[in-house]
Amino acid sequence: MSIAPKYTYVKLGNLKAGSVINVYGVVVFFKQPFKSRGTDFCSTLKIIDQSNQKIGCTIFCEKLEDHPKVFQNGDIVRMHRVKVQPCKSIMLVNTFGFSVVTFDGVVGTAVEPRTSSRSFHFDQDDRRMVEELRTWAASQAVLPTVTATVPLSAVQPKVYFDLTCQLLAKAPIDTTCTLLRVWDGTRCPHTLLKVIVEPHITEGQASFSKERENLIANVLVYDNHVEVARQLKPGVFLRIYNLRAIPGSTKVPGLTSSQSEEVDHLAFHLHGGTSYGRGIRVLPDNSPDVQELKRYSGRLKTNAPADLPFLGYGSVPDSADPHAVILVLVYSFVNNKLSLILPKAI
DNA sequence: GTTTAGGCTTGG
Numbered sequence: 360m361s362i363a364p365k366y367t368y369v370k371l372g373n374l375k376a377g378s379v380i381n382v383y384g385v386v387v388f389f390k391q392p393f394k395s396r397g398t399d400f401c402s403t404l405k406i407i408d409q410s411n412q413k414i415g416c417t418i419f420c421e422k423l424e425d426h427p428k429v430f431q432n433g434d435i436v437r438m439h440r441v442k443v444q445p446c447k448s449i450m451l452v453n454t455f456g457f458s459v460v461t462f463d464g465v466v467g468t469a470v471e472p473r474t475s476s477r478s479f480h481f482d483q484d485d486r487r488m489v490e491e492l493r494t495w496a497a498s499q500a501v502l503p504t505v506t507a508t509v510p511l512s513a514v515q516p517k518v519y520f521d522l523t524c525q526l527l528a529k530a531p532i533d534t535t536c537t538l539l540r541v542w543d544g545t546r547c548p549h550t551l552l553k554v555i556v557e558p559h560i561t562e563g564q565a566s567f568s569k570e571r572e573n574l575i576a577n578v579l580v581y582d583n584h585v586e587v588a589r590q591l592k593p594g595v596f597l598r599i600y601n602l603r604a605i606p607g608s609t610k611v612p613g614l615t616s617s618q619s620e621e622v623d624h625l626a627f628h629l630h631g632g633t634s635y636g637r638g639i640r641v642l643p644d645n646s647p648d649v650q651e652l653k654r655y656s657g658r659l660k661t662n663a664p665a666d667l668p669f670l671g672y673g674s675v676p677d678s679a680d681p682h683a684v685i686l687v688l689v690y691s692f693v694n695n696k697l698s699l700i701l702p703k704a705i
Numbered sequence: 706g707t708t709t710a711g712g713c714t715t716g717g
Binding site (some may be wrong): 388390394395396397398399400401403404405415416419435442444446447450453454455523532533535536579581582587601603605618628630632633634636637705 | 706707709712713714
């Protein structure tokens with residue numbers, strides 16, 4: 360019979376350079392795993408505990424599932440076998456036998472370990488640790504609190520925000536850009552940019568009813584996020600971090616040559632890079648945020664798809680606008696580049 | 706037995 364290992368945890372204020380230790384902390388900054396220039400994915404975390412010491416952590420693992428499952432600031436992370444590395448200040452880097460478990464940071468919610476390892480140590484002391492850290496974090500006014508993500512109904516132009524949503528469809532635009540068509544069941548008060556692509560390059564439903572279309576945000580993800588987007592299956596629930604709402608207007612020639620119409624819209628871009636934690640994460644269906652989303656989305660009806668035989672890109676003003684003009688800018692691939700071939704107002 | 710990165714945006 361084996362004896363259950365007993366782990367001891369070092370407070371972040373007592374780290375000794377060179378030692379290999381176990382720690383608990385509250386996440387105050389994080390980046391989803393991204394491909395390093397070496398062989399591994401790299402996660403970046405900043406954590407804090409009751410000693411009020413903020414410590415940066417860098418995790419290298421080849422497999423994505425071995426990385427910390429952090430969904431938002433305030434999550435609690437437990438790491439085994441990290442090395443205290445002296446750099447500018449001190450930081451933690453994973454070492455041999457590294458393992459990590461994370462927990463929701465909200466006081467009063469279930470203490471459910473998030474991990475993909477089949478066997479991991481978890482006992483009453485761990486439960487107490489998590490509860491103590493939650494309570495402590497909640498009492499710290501300066502910590503980034505567990506903020507809800509912004510629903511589409513509350514998005515303001517020009518902001519960066521985190522969006523919790525369901526992926527309905529996706530389509531490659533070019534090698535550096537992929538379109539993700541998402542919704543969260545709420546209606547954005549701003550006109551959303553419409554991006555329409557050919558049905559045959561779309562994965563997932565190619566088109567939706569007009570009512571549904573008005574609820575769909577077209578998110579353009581670039582560069583390093585294209586590879587992540589490639590793995591996503593329509594239907595999954597996502598959190599997109601540091602998404603940017605870009606206001607724009609499209610100038611389109613009117614029906615008479617002297618007129619032109621300006622139509623405002625809101626576009627969503629996930630720029631390349633990982634600054635400010637930019638990235639995409641799949642959320643498990645049982646997470647509280649996804650449960651909440653399903654309550655909204657469940658109210659909405661699905662209608663039969665319409666026929667969209669062209670490749671287009673344009674803006675549709677809010678249908679509430681009595682002077683609504685539907686603009687269709689038709690683009691096509693010419694020499695592998697997306698080119699405008701036909702602007703027209705209907 | 707240890708390369709990778711070492712937060713900090715802005716465009717498409």
